[in-house]
Amino acid sequence: MHSMSVTTMIGIILAVACLLLNHAVAAPTTFRPRQVSDELMVGVGIADITGPIGEITMMGYAELNQKANGVHLRLKARAFIFSTSSNPARRVVFVSAETGSPSHRVRKLAVRYLQNKLSPTEAALYSVDNVMISSTHTHSGPGGYNDDFMYQVPNFGVTPGAREAIAQGIADAIFAAHQDFTPGIATVTSGPLDNASINRSPQSYANNPAQERARYSDNVDKTMVLLSIKDKSGTRLRGVVNWFAVHPVSMNASNSLVSGDNKGYASYMWELEERSNMNLGFVAAFAQTNAGDVSPNLQGPRCIDTGEPCDGGKNSCGGKLDKCVARGPGYEEGGDQLSTEIIGQRQFQKAKDLVKQPPSATTKMLQPSSNAVVDYRHTWIEMSKITITNTTTGASVKVCAPAMGYAFSAGTTDNPATGISWQGENDPNGRPFWNFVRNLLKTPSQELVDCHKPKPILLATGEMGTPYWWQPQKLPVQMFLITRKLAIIGFPGEITTMSGRRLRDAVKAQMVADGTVDGDAEVVIAGLSNLYSSYVTTFEEYQVQRYEGGSTTFGPNTLNGHIQSFTTLAHSFATGSMPPPSPAFPSTTEPSDNKDVNFLTGVVLDTAPLGKRFGDVLVQPSTGPFKVGTDTVKAEFVCAHPRNGASTSDTLSASGTVDIPNGRLPGGASSTYMTVERQLPDGKWTVVLDDAGWDTKYRWARIGVAESRCTIEWRVGSTVPVSPGRIAFDISAGIRLSR
Ligand SMILES: *[C@@H]1O[C@H](CO)[C@@H](O)[C@H](O)[C@H]1NC(C)=O
Numbered sequence: 001m002h003s004m005s006v007t008t009m010i011g012i013i014l015a016v017a018c019l020l021l022n023h024a025v026a027a028p029t030t031f032r033p034r035q036v037s038d039e040l041m042v043g044v045g046i047a048d049i050t051g052p053i054g055e056i057t058m059m060g061y062a063e064l065n066q067k068a069n070g071v072h073l074r075l076k077a078r079a080f081i082f083s084t085s086s087n088p089a090r091r092v093v094f095v096s097a098e099t100g101s102p103s104h105r106v107r108k109l110a111v112r113y114l115q116n117k118l119s120p121t122e123a124a125l126y127s128v129d130n131v132m133i134s135s136t137h138t139h140s141g142p143g144g145y146n147d148d149f150m151y152q153v154p155n156f157g158v159t160p161g162a163r164e165a166i167a168q169g170i171a172d173a174i175f176a177a178h179q180d181f182t183p184g185i186a187t188v189t190s191g192p193l194d195n196a197s198i199n200r201s202p203q204s205y206a207n208n209p210a211q212e213r214a215r216y217s218d219n220v221d222k223t224m225v226l227l228s229i230k231d232k233s234g235t236r237l238r239g240v241v242n243w244f245a246v247h248p249v250s251m252n253a254s255n256s257l258v259s260g261d262n263k264g265y266a267s268y269m270w271e272l273e274e275r276s277n278m279n280l281g282f283v284a285a286f287a288q289t290n291a292g293d294v295s296p297n298l299q300g301p302r303c304i305d306t307g308e309p310c311d312g313g314k315n316s317c318g319g320k321l322d323k324c325v326a327r328g329p330g331y332e333e334g335g336d337q338l339s340t341e342i343i344g345q346r347q348f349q350k351a352k353d354l355v356k357q358p359p360s361a362t363t364k365m366l367q368p369s370s371n372a373v374v375d376y377r378h379t380w381i382e383m384s385k386i387t388i389t390n391t392t393t394g395a396s397v398k399v400c401a402p403a404m405g406y407a408f409s410a411g412t413t414d415n416p417a418t419g420i421s422w423q424g425e426n427d428p429n430g431r432p433f434w435n436f437v438r439n440l441l442k443t444p445s446q447e448l449v450d451c452h453k454p455k456p457i458l459l460a461t462g463e464m465g466t467p468y469w470w471q472p473q474k475l476p477v478q479m480f481l482i483t484r485k486l487a488i489i490g491f492p493g494e495i496t497t498m499s500g501r502r503l504r505d506a507v508k509a510q511m512v513a514d515g516t517v518d519g520d521a522e523v524v525i526a527g528l529s530n531l532y533s534s535y536v537t538t539f540e541e542y543q544v545q546r547y548e549g550g551s552t553t554f555g556p557n558t559l560n561g562h563i564q565s566f567t568t569l570a571h572s573f574a575t576g577s578m579p580p581p582s583p584a585f586p587s588t589t590e591p592s593d594n595k596d597v598n599f600l601t602g603v604v605l606d607t608a609p610l611g612k613r614f615g616d617v618l619v620q621p622s623t624g625p626f627k628v629g630t631d632t633v634k635a636e637f638v639c640a641h642p643r644n645g646a647s648t649s650d651t652l653s654a655s656g657t658v659d660i661p662n663g664r665l666p667g668g669a670s671s672t673y674m675t676v677e678r679q680l681p682d683g684k685w686t687v688v689l690d691d692a693g694w695d696t697k698y699r700w701a702r703i704g705v706a707e708s709r710c711t712i713e714w715r716v717g718s719t720v721p722v723s724p725g726r727i728a729f730d731i732s733a734g735i736r737l738s739r
């Protein structure tokens with residue numbers, strides 16, 4: 001048992017942003033003119049993408065009361081660049097970003113910021129076409145950055161600075177990967193992970209054909225696919241990307257602290273471990289895939305009052321939908337935070353096992369050669385303009401303009417909504433009262449109604465263009481090919497388990513037939529990539545009209561439309577260029593940008609209480625000693641609104657008063673709202689933790705009209721080891737900094 005005493009102090013914190021971008025390994029940016037044999041070139045990088053917080057609605061649950069008012073885990077972008085050494089200019093950039101959803105505007109901005117950091121020659125290496133940004137889909141990140149109006153409604157439009165903060169961080173992460181670009185060894189493995197996911201719409205899944213279901217042992221994909229990147233000698237683990245299908249909704253809709261949820265926890269824990277072993281540049285992305293119907297809340301839906309299972313069909317408790325909530329594995333013992341740790345830990349452990357396991361027949365080496373290249377394809381597709389063929393009848397089938405069904409408003413058992421509808425709502429006539437309310441917004445045209453049947457339309461988003469489109473009409477379709485063993489589908493939405501299997505199988509069959517990949521290649525879906533268009537179910541799941549079916553934007557043939565576009569795109573790897581305009585690609589231009597609206601109240605006034613100053617301590621922590629692993633130390637300060645504070649790196653400046661060990665903090669961050677500091681024998685203070693760590697929580701609250709109170713919590717030694725000593729809390733942002 002260790003002990004320590006605690007004092008508090010106030011001050012301004014150092015900037016650590018630029019230090020964090022350093023890497024342990026030197027970063028050659030020139031290439032040898034002659035190669036003996038072709039090698040894989042890889043770069044990895046990470047940066048902070050935590051956007052503005054303080055009364056900003058989180059993106060995910062669409063719960064107006066769920067505001068981001070503090071930080072538990074900071075949000076990160078993790079970037080991976082690949083090319084062959086024989087053609088280093090043809091590169092692909094995969095980014096896993098801890099955001100709720102992707103945004104094309106953010107991607108464009110990120111590419112522009114990146115290009116601004118590079119020479120003209122280097123800038124030409126990157127464009128929207130070869131940068132894929134896949135959201136982890138955490139439901140605990142600030143929103144307000146989306147492209148289309150429906151997704152902006154919970155944030156009252158576009159939050160000033162939200163897109164810029166994410167894009168800046170993504171550009172920083174790619175830039176770090178660019179600096180790190182060196183030959184490496186990359187392998188792909190996979191293995192099952194049990195006990196980390198369940199299907200939250202089993203009724204829909206069960207409507208898929210019996211002989212199709214018989215091919216699979218589970219109604220979720222339990223396979224984790226893992227890409228591991230080592231240095232050229234095969235000794236140092238430089239980075240890892242893995243794809244495992246599960247919603248990051250372990251933290252529930254009451255959470256008000258920014259968090260990467262279960263995937264963020266897994267990344268954080270692994271990076272922490274490698275950093276404490278001095279593997280400083282290591283990056284671990286726990287990326288998203290076909291998780292449309294997959295929940296981490298393993299105990300399933302239960303009535304919050306009685307604890308009994310809900311009624312299976314509608315997921316209600318005595319007729320009340322909002323009483324039926326799915327429980328995570330830590331529910332009884334430690335609430336949603338423990339559930340996050342459990343689901344995160346299981347993914348972390350599985351990924352580590354896959355890295356450690358000795359190479360086997362199923363390990364695939366990403367080895368370039370003259371017919372094993374790195375390449376990409378990207379175009380745009382207007383969904384309602386494509387026609388597809390029904391394979392049974394041979395007839396042409398339409399993909400619809402966007403619309404959301406009644407079941408969309410029911411939410412899921414991960415966060416049920418009150419009122420309007422239930423899951424499985426498929427009376428095509430809807431209900432009279434809500435039809436009346438809907439018609440105040442927009443009465444759907446008969447064409448739209450017919451196209452979406454049996455979905456009863458609640459929001460005729462394809463016909464709602466004020467102040468701009470409520471949902472996207474055009475979607476980006478993008479694919480990466482990395483040697484003959486790995487292809488990545490940049491999927492612009494949330495795709496269910498069975499839909500994902502069909503898409504992967506179709507794309508892989510095409511590529512194997514074309515001879516562009518081997519029969520044992522891994523074709524992975526990077527879920528929620530590049531632009532958000534809600535859900536995609538199978539045609540059969542759609543008939544059941546649960547939440548995912550009600551949210552399948554382009555009607556019953558949405559999936560078949562995607563399969564046609566992605567197989568056509570995949571085929572173009574063999575033909576050497578983008579596919580020409582065709583029924584699969586009737587229009588290929590990018591949508592034009594909207595002129596943003598914003599109804600969010602700005603922060604006009606920040607005051608300290610009478611007789612107090614910003615940074616004054618309101619509640620001192622108890623004096624200790626504290627028990628490692630169990631005790632929590634807490635202090636409260638007079639502070640300011642975090643949207644007035646230092647939320648991005650450029651508002652902090654290095655003051656040189658505090659030493660940061662090894663030039664970086666555990667967990668890493670480009671800025672922080674608080675630090676935990678330790679006193680050295682010579683009396684100086686050194687930072688041991690910031691707000692990016694799992695052990696600390698920074699919480700902001702508005703008091704009255706314009707006053708703020710910030711609470712800092714530290715669970716002593718929970719994940720970052722401590723030794724006995726004198727510790728201080730320090731608050732930085734939330735104290736108005738002069739700019
Ligand atoms: C799943 O977790 C439960 C406890 O949460 C445990 O009893 C069971 O053995 C686990 N199953 C597997 C396959 O790990």
Ligand SMILES: *[C@@H]1O[C@H](CO)[C@@H](O)[C@H](O)[C@H]1NC(C)=O
Binds near residue numbers: 254325334336337
């Ligand atoms: C979220 O979990 C916490 C416990 O961690 C609980 O107190 C709260 O009621 C839950 N909120 C919802 C909306 O389920």
Ligand SMILES: *[C@@H]1O[C@H](CO)[C@@H](O)[C@H](O)[C@H]1NC(C)=O
Binds near residue numbers: 391392
């Ligand atoms: C194709 O047509 C058949 C016969 O009308 C129908 O049963 C089936 O659902 C259709 N499939 C799709 C994917 O539209």
